[in-house]
Each structure stands twice: as C-alpha cells, then as structure tokens.
Amino acid sequence: MADGYGSVVSPSQPQNPGGHRPRGALPTTPPPDAVLPTRGPDAPAPGQPIPLHYRWCLGCGSDEPAGLHLYHCHSTPLKDHIAHGLYGMYIVDPKEGRAPAHELVMMLNSFDTNFDEENEVYAANTKAFYYMERPIKVKKGELVRIYAANIVEFDQINSLHVHGNFFDEYRTGTMPAPNAYTDIIELGQGERSVLELRFNDTGRFMFHAHQTEFTEKGWVGAFEVEE
Numbered sequence: 001m002a003d004g005y006g007s008v009v010s011p012s013q014p015q016n017p018g019g020h021r022p023r024g025a026l027p028t029t030p031p032p033d034a035v036l037p038t039r040g041p042d043a044p045a046p047g048q049p050i051p052l053h054y055r056w057c058l059g060c061g062s063d064e065p066a067g068l069h070l071y072h073c074h075s076t077p078l079k080d081h082i083a084h085g086l087y088g089m090y091i092v093d094p095k096e097g098r099a100p101a102h103e104l105v106m107m108l109n110s111f112d113t114n115f116d117e118e119n120e121v122y123a124a125n126t127k128a129f130y131y132m133e134r135p136i137k138v139k140k141g142e143l144v145r146i147y148a149a150n151i152v153e154f155d156q157i158n159s160l161h162v163h164g165n166f167f168d169e170y171r172t173g174t175m176p177a178p179n180a181y182t183d184i185i186e187l188g189q190g191e192r193s194v195l196e197l198r199f200n201d202t203g204r205f206m207f208h209a210h211q212t213e214f215t216e217k218g219w220v221g222a223f224e225v226e227e
C-alpha cells in the first residue's frame, strides 16, 4: 500500500460489468483526520456533518499483510448499516505480484429492504441475479482469479460453489500457497478468500451460494466460457 498499489472496491458498484476488479491507488499519505468515534461525546450528533476521510493503516504504514481486506461502517446500529451497504473491500497485492489472470471481485452481500432484520435480497455485487442475466465471459484455459468476501448480515454463514470445476482457495489471500482444492467454500461474516481456476471446456457454468434460500433470492450467476 505504501507504494500506492491497492484497490478500493465499493459495494455500490452494481454496474461493475463482469465483476472485473477495479484498480486504483490509495493515498500514500494518510489524511490527518482521526478515526471517528461511534459513541460518546465526540461522536457526530444527528444532523452534524461527518468528515469523509479514511485513515489507511496496515501495519502502521507498511504494506503488510498482502491479501483481501474489508472495511465497513462501525457506527450503531451497526447491523442495519451493514445490511444496507456501508462496507467495501480492498486488495493488497504481494510485492512480488500475482500471476497474470482475469481478475474478478465478488462482494457477497445481502439487503434487508423492509427493516425486519431478515434479508429480502442476496447477491454477488449487490444486484440479485445480475450475472445470471449477464454471464461473466471468460476464455477457455485462462487463469481466472476471484476475490470473494462475505458481508451478509443476519445469517451465520455464506458459501460460493462453482459448477463443473474445482479451484485453488487462498484463504484471506495472504499466503502464496493454496489452502484447499475444492469446488465450494464457506465464509462467515467478514471472511474472504481468493480463488483461482481455469475452465477447460466452453459453455455456461453456474456459481451460487449453497444456501438454497440465498440462491432463490438472487445470489446466483454464471460464467460463459468461450474459445
């Protein structure tokens, strides 16, 4: 991060076509604003302007650890804020970089649209069924890398399953060797994983949560593998 290589991903990018990883440098000099308190006399009162600055502090100024990280609102009522989109992810590449790949970001999220503390919508990148209607196009044989983070509120666990293929899983993206070779991962809230796979056949391959309720409410998509 100190060299400005990092990416910020906002969950409010439902148009993120194909789930492609956005890239952008973070400020290398932290702004002077302190992290905002969420309670007590120094917390912003209702109606007060809130300074919109972040202080990026990974290992207090170093670029460690590389990996896939989350940021989110910490004001109360926290669960309502998380259930309505106040979070994002950022990627810290290792100094030696990662192998060239077709990179995708999947923020696995959910939305409580009627404030009953249950989710009416589940998705990868906010829009229900988006990648079923617009499958993510990848090339046969190319390395595909998925940065997946789970921020679903009100449910203990989420998962990501890919049809017709297995993948290497790098938990949190922090280590150079994979932790597993599988076709499904499970993620608690706030957990992240980097997945690498290649499709050896052309065609359409679904991916979805293996919590069937989540799938039926929008967390399902497809890859379109082309020559």
Ligand SMILES: [Cu+2]
Pocket (backbone or CB within 6 Å): 161, 163, 206, 208
């Ligand atoms: Cu399936």
